[in-house]
Amino acid sequence: MALLVQKYGGTSVGTIERIEAVADRVHRHKQNGDDIVVVVSAMSGETNRLIELAKSIESAPSAREMDVLLSTGEQVTIALLSMALMKRGVDARSYTGSQVRITTDNAHGKARIQEIDTDAMRTDLDAGRVIVVAGFQGADQYGNITTLGRGGSDTTGVALAAALKADECQIYTDVDGVYTTDPRVVDSARRLEKITFEEMLEMASLGSKVLQIRAVEFAGKYQVPLRVLSSFVEGEGTLITTEGNKNMEQPAVSGIAFNRDEAKLTLKGVPDTPGIAARILGPISDANIEVDMIVQNVSADGTTDFTFTAHRNDFDKALAILEGIEGELGARGVLTDGKIAKVSIVGVGMRSHAGVASTMFRALAGESINIQLISTSEIKVSVIINEKYMELAVRALHSAFKLSDSAAGISEA
Amino acid sequence: MALLVQKYGGTSVGTIERIEAVADRVHRHKQNGDDIVVVVSAMSGETNRLIELAKSIESAPSAREMDVLLSTGEQVTIALLSMALMKRGVDARSYTGSQVRITTDNAHGKARIQEIDTDAMRTDLDAGRVIVVAGFQGADQYGNITTLGRGGSDTTGVALAAALKADECQIYTDVDGVYTTDPRVVDSARRLEKITFEEMLEMASLGSKVLQIRAVEFAGKYQVPLRVLSSFVEGEGTLITTEGNKNMEQPAVSGIAFNRDEAKLTLKGVPDTPGIAARILGPISDANIEVDMIVQNVSADGTTDFTFTAHRNDFDKALAILEGIEGELGARGVLTDGKIAKVSIVGVGMRSHAGVASTMFRALAGESINIQLISTSEIKVSVIINEKYMELAVRALHSAFKLSDSAAGISEA
Numbered sequence: 001m002a003l004l005v006q007k008y009g010g011t012s013v014g015t016i017e018r019i020e021a022v023a024d025r026v027h028r029h030k031q032n033g034d035d036i037v038v039v040v041s042a043m044s045g046e047t048n049r050l051i052e053l054a055k056s057i058e059s060a061p062s063a064r065e066m067d068v069l070l071s072t073g074e075q076v077t078i079a080l081l082s083m084a085l086m087k088r089g090v091d092a093r094s095y096t097g098s099q100v101r102i103t104t105d106n107a108h109g110k111a112r113i114q115e116i117d118t119d120a121m122r123t124d125l126d127a128g129r130v131i132v133v134a135g136f137q138g139a140d141q142y143g144n145i146t147t148l149g150r151g152g153s154d155t156t157g158v159a160l161a162a163a164l165k166a167d168e169c170q171i172y173t174d175v176d177g178v179y180t181t182d183p184r185v186v187d188s189a190r191r192l193e194k195i196t197f198e199e200m201l202e203m204a205s206l207g208s209k210v211l212q213i214r215a216v217e218f219a220g221k222y223q224v225p226l227r228v229l230s231s232f233v234e235g236e237g238t239l240i241t242t243e244g245n246k247n248m249e250q251p252a253v254s255g256i257a258f259n260r261d262e263a264k265l266t267l268k269g270v271p272d273t274p275g276i277a278a279r280i281l282g283p284i285s286d287a288n289i290e291v292d293m294i295v296q297n298v299s300a301d302g303t304t305d306f307t308f309t310a311h312r313n314d315f316d317k318a319l320a321i322l323e324g325i326e327g328e329l330g331a332r333g334v335l336t337d338g339k340i341a342k343v344s345i346v347g348v349g350m351r352s353h354a355g356v357a358s359t360m361f362r363a364l365a366g367e368s369i370n371i372q373l374i375s376t377s378e379i380k381v382s383v384i385i386n387e388k389y390m391e392l393a394v395r396a397l398h399s400a401f402k403l404s405d406s407a408a409g410i411s412e413a
Numbered sequence: 414m415a416l417l418v419q420k421y422g423g424t425s426v427g428t429i430e431r432i433e434a435v436a437d438r439v440h441r442h443k444q445n446g447d448d449i450v451v452v453v454s455a456m457s458g459e460t461n462r463l464i465e466l467a468k469s470i471e472s473a474p475s476a477r478e479m480d481v482l483l484s485t486g487e488q489v490t491i492a493l494l495s496m497a498l499m500k501r502g503v504d505a506r507s508y509t510g511s512q513v514r515i516t517t518d519n520a521h522g523k524a525r526i527q528e529i530d531t532d533a534m535r536t537d538l539d540a541g542r543v544i545v546v547a548g549f550q551g552a553d554q555y556g557n558i559t560t561l562g563r564g565g566s567d568t569t570g571v572a573l574a575a576a577l578k579a580d581e582c583q584i585y586t587d588v589d590g591v592y593t594t595d596p597r598v599v600d601s602a603r604r605l606e607k608i609t610f611e612e613m614l615e616m617a618s619l620g621s622k623v624l625q626i627r628a629v630e631f632a633g634k635y636q637v638p639l640r641v642l643s644s645f646v647e648g649e650g651t652l653i654t655t656e657g658n659k660n661m662e663q664p665a666v667s668g669i670a671f672n673r674d675e676a677k678l679t680l681k682g683v684p685d686t687p688g689i690a691a692r693i694l695g696p697i698s699d700a701n702i703e704v705d706m707i708v709q710n711v712s713a714d715g716t717t718d719f720t721f722t723a724h725r726n727d728f729d730k731a732l733a734i735l736e737g738i739e740g741e742l743g744a745r746g747v748l749t750d751g752k753i754a755k756v757s758i759v760g761v762g763m764r765s766h767a768g769v770a771s772t773m774f775r776a777l778a779g780e781s782i783n784i785q786l787i788s789t790s791e792i793k794v795s796v797i798i799n800e801k802y803m804e805l806a807v808r809a810l811h812s813a814f815k816l817s818d819s820a821a822g823i824s825e826a
Contacts, residue, residue: 065493065495069492079479079481094477
């Protein structure tokens with residue numbers, strides 16, 4: 001008997017029929033003797049409908065009230081799914097984030113989970129109940145409703161699995177696993193049977209839409225085995241776990257990630273003095289803007305150009321901040337580019353394979369694609385390029401690293 | 414400077430434009446120096462949409478989950494109205510029933526308010542904030558979401574006004590006051606400027622759709638001056654208070670109430686022994702079914718017919734209970750009639766006017782309308798008739814008691 005946390009996204013609960021199908025699946029698992037905690041998103045389209053309502057009143061509505069509004073989306077789903085489970089004779093009980101005591105900080109719209117009180121859930125599980133929890137939401141210490149930001153239902157699922165020490169956290173979605181890259185861009189992209197948390201973290205943070213990065217962070221930190229699988233077709237999906245297969249040599253690159261969610265901002269000619277990075281990024285961070293790549297060129301005339309990328313949603317806010325501090329820092333102006341894409345190769349095998357980066361740069365040069373920024377970590381190399389070459393770059397790299405060849409890619413269990 | 418609780422129903426917040434209009438009105442009152450607590454319903458149509466979703470899964474969904482589902486309707490409205498107020502520079506803060514600590518019993522779908530903790534609201538009011546509260550909902554002592562039943566937003570408004578000792582509870586609706594009877598049935602129906610709690614209680618309980626009965630009960634019990642007025646046209650509405658005008662003699666009848674919400678159930682030939690009524694109505698009450706009229710005929714052969722009316726929504730449940738106890742009580746069968754209407758005359762003046770009932774019966778006889786049941790109180794006389802004669806009866810009574818004549822009706826202040 002296993003304790004499973006199953007998370008179903010918006011498409012998986014998008015209609016009454018799909019909610020009934022989820023209830024059927026949960027029912028089957030329950031009959032197999034498993035204990036189940038289900039986490040659900042809002043029915044697809046609902047969150048956008050609510051955002052539209054808010055925007056028709058105010059283009060920049062209060063973040064606190066936005067959370068009050070958006071959290072109703074998941075609340076509708078938990079009630080409907082619980083009804084569908086009870087119709088099947090499954091004793092079920094719904095909980096909002098606030099009711100299940102998911103305590104977060106008070107950063108409305110992008111709150112972080114601080115604590116989960118599992119006592120009530122344990123009581124329900126011991127009584128044989130299926131627990132249906134609203135994803136994406138919690139409450140701060142004063143009881144104000146908070147949301148974890150879009151896609152935060154994955155985080156809720158993993159956080160609950162960690163708090164309950166579940167055997168597996170299953171993320172049901174509209175794709176049947178993690179691929180070497182997006183199959184819509186590369187026809188021959190291949191499903192991976194296993195991937196490490198580190199690789200998945202890079203894939204997720206770099207734009208693979210399958211899982212939210214914070215969910216993978218949580219899962220890795222608390223060693224919660226995470227499985228991505230389809231809620232529409234049966235299959236094993238992709239298991240994300242602490243280690244790859246040790247029997248075969250690790251290939252260099254496991255997958256290609258990409259996104260065009262970011263914008264690039266450069267503060268030109270700032271004095272190259274200690275503390276300058278902190279004086280630039282301090283106000284950015286205070287405004288809750290997450291910075292991705294950061295590049296500072298070598299100093300020439302005692303000044304330097306400071307470049308970073310951030311999500312396009314935060315672009316206006318970030319630009320306003322740079323324009324505000326430009327004068328006091330003695331900078332020579334702000335340059336921006338919103339038409340960029342980031343393309344990355346990811347793989348734990350990189351650690352033991354030389355020449356991976358140069359293979360990457362050669363493949364891009366072969367397509368005459370200019371590289372604007374480069375950033376590396378132990379298991380990935382990312383480049384910023386003009387967004388119009390994004391698909392071309394992904395296909396070139398998928399081919400250069402032989403990811404469609406069944407002998408390559410992550411070795412399969 | 415007054416403390417006002419203003420309640421806006423579903424039609425008053427039915428669209429974004431109307432929510433903006435409510436925000437304008439609240440803003441004006443706030444500028445006049447009043448402290449405002451606003452209670453809102455779900456946007457019109459929303460509750461029905463949610464009920465449809467639930468019914469498409471299960472015809473008799475769990476009452477607990479139904480409350481989780483339906484409570485989202487008001488939660489959407491409080492967020493949107495708070496945004497609209499903030500856009501106008503009004504510091505506003507929304508609260509769900511659970512957040513504002515409206516503690517109820519656990520009778521899901523028809524919960525009763527037990528306690529309201531006003532500390533947080535006092536803090537907000539002292540800080541100059543407008544408080545926007547979700548009507549119709551609360552939470553039991555364990556934090557389970559409850560609803561007060563349809564129309565319960567009025568009750569929330571009055572209960573908050575009582576708890577906060579507000580100067581007036583204003584119920585904004587789509588009619589501009591309380592009328593001598595429904596103007597859709599009688600053209601010459603007239604708006605009353607004042608009416609007593611007792612009269613309003615009878616009017617509301619008998620089917621005047623303007624206010625929910627529990628709201629009037631609360632208001633009478635805690636002496637909260639209650640005003641019904643239109644959210645679409647300016648006007649004074651109708652003030653419901655402890656006393657009528659003392660300067661003029663009270664007319665006999667203030668208004669005619671009617672409804673066709675009830676069904677009639679008769680248990681035939683039960684033994685006429687002590688305790689029989691309790692043995693019949695005990696199980697009915699245990700099932701949370703509210704009984705309205707109760708009539709027991711004089712005993713003939715040691716047995717009697719026991720008749721009562723209940724809301725049509727509870728008809729199936731009530732019938733099943735009667736069929737369950739019929740045997741053990743030795744009854745001779747169950748008779749039912751779902752096609753009935755109740756028509757009542759109401760007025761505190763009845764106490765000092767003789768012959769009011771006979772005027773009523775004569776008027777109905779004049780239209781050849783047969784009376785099935787009669788029930789009286791100090792300030793009302795109700796009859797059950799065939800529902801197809803309902804409008805005819807109302808018009809005949811409105812005319813018989815000269816209610817369209819401006820010299821009659823409740824005397825005006």
